[in-house]
Amino acid sequence: MEEKELTGKNSETNEKNNRIKKADIILIAAALMIGIIGLIIYSVTRTKGLSVNLYQDGKIVKTFSLDKDAEFDYESDLGKNTIVIKDGKASCIWADCPDKLCVKMSDIENDGETIICLPHKLVIEVTDSDS
Amino acid sequence: MDKKRIIGIAGLVLATVAIIVTLSVLKKNKSGMIVREKEVTSYGFSMGTSTTFTLYGDDETALKNKANALNEKLEVLDSEVISWRSEGSEVARANEKGGCLTISKTLYELIKGSKSLYDDTDGALDFTLRPVLNVWGIEAYTEGDDFKLPDEEELKKAKEKTGCNYVSVCEENSYENRSEIESGCNDIDACDTENISRESDAGATEDGRNTVTESTGDSGIYKDVDCGRKYKLEIEKEGITLDFGSTGKGYALDIIADELASDDTVKGGVFAVGGSVLCYGEKEDEAGFKIGIRDPEKSMNDMLGYIKVGGKDEGAFSVPESGKVCISTSGSYEKYVDFNGKRYHHIIDPKTLYPAESxxxxxTIVCENGLYSDGLSTAVFIMGYDASLEVLKKNNAEAIFIFEDGSIKITEGLEGAFVIN
Structure with missing residues (x-):
């Protein structure tokens, strides 16, 4: 696809000018560089989870960005949890469940990591998918 | 700069953007340059624990449907068959009635497997220990409750209501060749069985014996008749309570695997039911699975290491023909009570009636069968390292032992497959 696009545009340009100037080459290189750098930045940021999904009994009830600090309470008929997002990490800092295992679990920051509150049927998940 | 050149430059920039977007989309699908397999993860709550299913395949919608169907299946399995807590389940009814009963094939297989572990582990795996566990109450203990150390007499009294040797199952064929298939039914045959498996209630005759009953249930999932075979349970002593807390979750993995084997929408997946995990089939790009083992010393998400299963990696635990590898962990660090400077955990030794001190x-147990991996993790925790090596070998199971002093031992079959972080 890359080749096809490039030759297509080049031949169109060459029809009138008949030659590629040095400036054109620099421009092509610059455009490609920007693209590659963009892709690198993209993939680096991608390795960190970008959003936090909150599941109640298997269904997503809320989604947050992991980049933005936040604190909120989530309450269902089973109980209440306080969830904090700080410095790109999510944690459950308070809950009224009996065992408090969700509070004891460490912060999550990578794709696929979860905090689970069994009594409240709550799952906090870090994910890199946008859906 | 003439007009044509500007158009040319604009075209180049557009082409570059197109390349970036294309590469980004490909990258997102995590499968190199070929967008092939999809991944779906679902979270659920059943079998008294949390479940996490990750499925691989081509059709995302089909995978999502399958994940939901599996979650529902486990809920039905728990509420209608396994759970002693769930009123109306086969186990709850068996506990209530006792005596001779006709049961579903599903429950028969669970009891048969659990009983075999009871025999192999010299009683360390005891699925009738519920009265003793209730005296301790560690599983139900929640922070802030008053904890009371049970007294010896109370424990001994509860112990009298236990014993897997009072529980037996058999399978019987209702056709002419029954003598060939019958196994261990002679004793049970002496008494009339009462049918407690739901799906066949309508089809059973009054005495519930030797009748080919049709499955009449809506789902037909847990039928009690299989090609003319019937399944019987006998509980010989009053007060015996069946409780499959230490084998049920692993058994659920076996049921999931059976379900996946008859359906090709799922190429592979990881299915966690509490502390038991099933690695099934192949992961995309044959990368293999990595199952983390928690560091008992540290917080809940800290991994001590991981087990490599399948894939092309050298040393990885190889997946057998069935496509199934089951991994279960039992530990003293999840559920416990600190009382008067001593830690009391939830795994009770049926011999001492106190938390196991091995x-x-x-x-962590790794083997093909889920029921065995789950049951063995509890039993081996109770038996300790030396006493359990033979049992592991007999059941074709591998293990990772983490000792109180932090040292780790693994069995031969896991060398190379277990990687310490």
Whole structure:
């Protein structure tokens, strides 16, 4: 696809000018560089989870960005949890469940990591998918 | 700069953007340059624990449907068959009635497997220990409750209501060749069985014996008749309570695997039911699975290491023909009570009636069968390292032992497959 696009545009340009100037080459290189750098930045940021999904009994009830600090309470008929997002990490800092295992679990920051509150049927998940 | 050149430059920039977007989309699908397999993860709550299913395949919608169907299946399995807590389940009704009963094939297989472990582990795996566990109450203990150390007499009294040797099952063929298939039914035959498996209630005759009953249930999932075979349970002593807390979750993995084997929408997946995990089939790009083992010393998400399963990696635990590898962990660090300077955890030794003291803090079992991996992790935790090696070998199971002093031992079959972080 890359080749096809490039030759297509080049031949169109060459029809009138008949030659590629040095400036054109620099421009092509610059455009490609920007693209590659963009892709690198993209993939680096991608390795960190970008959003936090909150599941109640298997269904997503809320989604947050992991980049933005936040604190909120989530309450269902089973109980209440306080969830904090700080410095790109999510944690459950308070809950009224009996065992408090969700509070004891460490912060999550990578794709696929979860905090689970069994009594409240709550799952906090870090994910890199946008859906 | 003439007009044509500007158009040319604009075209180049557009082409570059197109390349970036294309590469980004490909990258997102995590499968190199070929967008092939999809991944779906679902979270659920059943079998008294949390479940996490990750499925691989081509059709995302089909995978999502399958994940939901599996979650529902486990809920039905728990509420209608396994759970002693769930009123109306086969186990709850068996506990209530006792005596001779006709049961579903599903429950028969669970009891048969659990009983075999009871025999192999010299009673360390005891699925009738519920009265003793209730006296301790560690599983139900929640922070802030008053904890009371049970007294010896109370424990001994509860112990009298236990014993897997009072529980037996058999399978019987209702056709002419029954003598060939019958196994261990002679004793049970002496008494009339009462049918407690739901789906066949309508089809059973009054005495519930030797009748080919049709499955009449809506789902037909847990039928009691299989090609003319019937399944019987006998509980010989009053007060015996069946409780499959230490084998049920692993058994659920076996049921999931059976379900996946008859359906090709799922190429592979990881299915966690509490502390038991099933690695099934192949992961995309044959990368293999990595199953983390928690560090008992540290917080809940800290991994001590991981087990490599399948894939092309050298040393990885190889997946057998069935496509199934089951991994279960039992530990003393999840559910416990600190009382008067001593830690009381939830794994009770049926011999001492006290929390097991075998020098282990965590045991992980790796084997093909889910019921065995689950049951063995509990039993081996109780038996300790030396006493359990033979049992592991007999059942074709591998293990990771983590000791109180932090040292780790693994069985031969896991060398190379277990990687310490």
């Amino acid at each position: 020098g282990l803090v965590s045991v």
